[in-house]
Amino acid sequence: MAVSAIATPVAASSGSFLISPNVGLMLWTLILFGISMFVLWKLAFPRISEALDRRQRAIEESIDAAERTREESRELLEEYRERLREARSQAEEIIERARRTAEVHERDTQAEAQARREQLMEQTRREIATETRRAIDEIRREVADLTVMATEKVTRKTLTEEDQRRLVEEALGELDFSALAPAREE
Amino acid sequence: MSNRKKVLWGIALFYMVVLVLLGVIFGVSGHKNNEFQIQNEFKLTNWVDLGVLSINRGVLYLLLTTILTIGTMMYIAGRMKARPNRVQTAVEVLYSLMRENITRGNMADDMARKWFPFIGTLFLFIWYANMIGYLPLPTNTEEKFNLFGVHIPSFALYAATANISVPLILALVVFLAFNFEGVRAQGFGGYVKSLIPAGVHGPMLLLIGPLEIVSVFMRLVSLTIRLFANILAGHMIILFMAGGLAVILGLTFLGWFTMPVAIAVYLFELGLVATLQAFIFATLTAIYIGGAVSHH
Structure with missing residues (x-):
């Protein structure tokens, strides 16, 4: 045995039993260590290991x-943000459209009112012109008859x-109706 | 001066005064006690004669170690919870230390799976053996004391690992294990070759080769001696300081002086050395086994 080499020099002293191996104790150690290892290996370690691994898995899963x-x-x-953005842009669009x-x-x-106003004006103007023309024609007739x-x-x-026609033409030609007609040129 | 300092000075002063008083009362010239041999504290006396398997205090400590190792681990294993309490957490930390740091840290994963039961048990077994070594038990059958007519063996500190046989056989198992693993992985020639560092050729081989081979055998010795000597020395110092020295020198008052040292050493051994030595033994085992299969 390897230890006997270092055991020899001190064998003479009274404490030599401290470093001389005791076969019985070695056997006991072997037996008890063997039992311990067997039990731990077959029964204890797998359960602890399994529990630790299970917890590890549980932690990973969570x-x-x-x-x-x-x-x-x-x-x-x-x-939600996207929807909110959409809703806002839609709202803005609606407002814009409105x-x-x-x-x-x-x-x-406004255009309609303008158009209507102009139409009315036009109509009025036309009526005035028509009336004026009619009045002038009447005056002419009167003048012709009088003539x-x-x-x-x-x-x-x-x-x-x-003769009549000629006279009327002459008389009317001398008369100036322009003063009666509405101020068209303006 | 702060309060803490005052208290410390007070204690120191009280300590010195009592020391002087004891010196005066019992006298400084004691007579030496040549009968008391401190190593006898570690003697194995057979209690039950069973031939080679006789039961002595070493066997008792081994039995206690086994019961504690199996008992605590089975107890914890039987009630592993998903939400651990403090004890379970502590054991889990210990278990992870054994599995991850000691075993997996030093070898490949498939090997770690195979060898973990061995290395884990080794750690726990040595750890418990060391720890209960600091528990005074009535095991000294040489020196009995009388308590109400009952002769009770004196309480003594002992540890299975303070006897060379226990570390030696464990180291032997480790030695066989890593050599077996090495030879199996690389073949005998390959294993022997792997022991010699790469790049050594020719005449250097003659010099370094035997040295490396011897160093493998030295592992057996160093594993044994490291554990055995550490625990034995720790116990020796505690015993000396806790009274052994005073008895041998016959200076009774010296016990007062050395007792605090004994307490300090006791706490140091219990808190650090016991665990550290178990850790070192298991870690070296893992390194040897892991190293045996790798090519250098």
Whole structure:
């Protein structure tokens, strides 16, 4: 045995039993260590190991689950934000559209009113012109009749159709109706 | 001066005064006690004669070690909870230390799975053997004391690992284990070759080769002596300081002086050396086994 080499020099002293191996104790050690190892190996260690591994797995799973949940909630939040953004932009669009519609409507109304006003003005103007023309025509007729009558009184003779026309044309040509007509040129 | 300092100075002063008083009362010139041999504290007396397997205090300590090793581990294994209490947490830390640091840290994973029961048991067995070595038990049948007419063996500190036989046989098992593993993994020639460092050729081989071979055998000796001598020396110092010195020199008052040292050494041994030696033994075993299969 390897230890006997170092045991020899001190064998003479009274403490030599301290370093001389005791075979019985060695056997006991071997037996008891063997039993301990067998029991721990077959019964204790697998259970402890299994429990530790199971916990390890459980921890890993819960970490994974927590990460998944966080990811999901992040996505959800993102989705909500997206929707909120959409809703806001839609709202803005609606307002914008409403404003545009209102503007268009206002413009249309204004244009319509303008058009209507102009139409009315035009109509009035036309009526005035018509009336004026009618009045002028009446005046002409009156003037023509008066002219014929006056001429007949002066000449004591009935005028022929041709004379009459000529006289009327002459008389009317000298009269200025422009003052009666509405101020068209302006 | 702070309060703490005052208290410490007070204790020191009290200590010195009592020391002087004891010196005066009992006298400084004691007579030497040549009968008391401190190594006899570690003698194995056979209690039950069973031939080679006779039961003595070493066997008792081994039995206690075995019961504690198996008992605590089975107890914990039987009630492993998903939510651990403090004891379970402590055992789990210990278990992880054995499995991850000692075993897996020094060998490949498949080998670690195979060798963990051995290395784990080795650690626990040595650890318990060391720890109960600091528990005074009535095992000194040479010196009995009388308690109400009952002769009770004196309480003594002993440890199975303070006897060379226990570390030696464990080291022998380790020695066989790593050599067996090495030869199996690399073949006999390959294993012997792997012991010699790479790059050694020619005449150097004659010089270094035998040295390396011897160093493998020295592992057996160093494993044994490291554990045995550490525990034995620790117990020796505790015994000397706790009264052995005073008895041998016949200076009774000296006991007062050495007792605090004994307590300090006791705590040091219990708190550090016992665990450290078990850790070193198991770690070296793992390193040897792990190293035996790798090519250098």
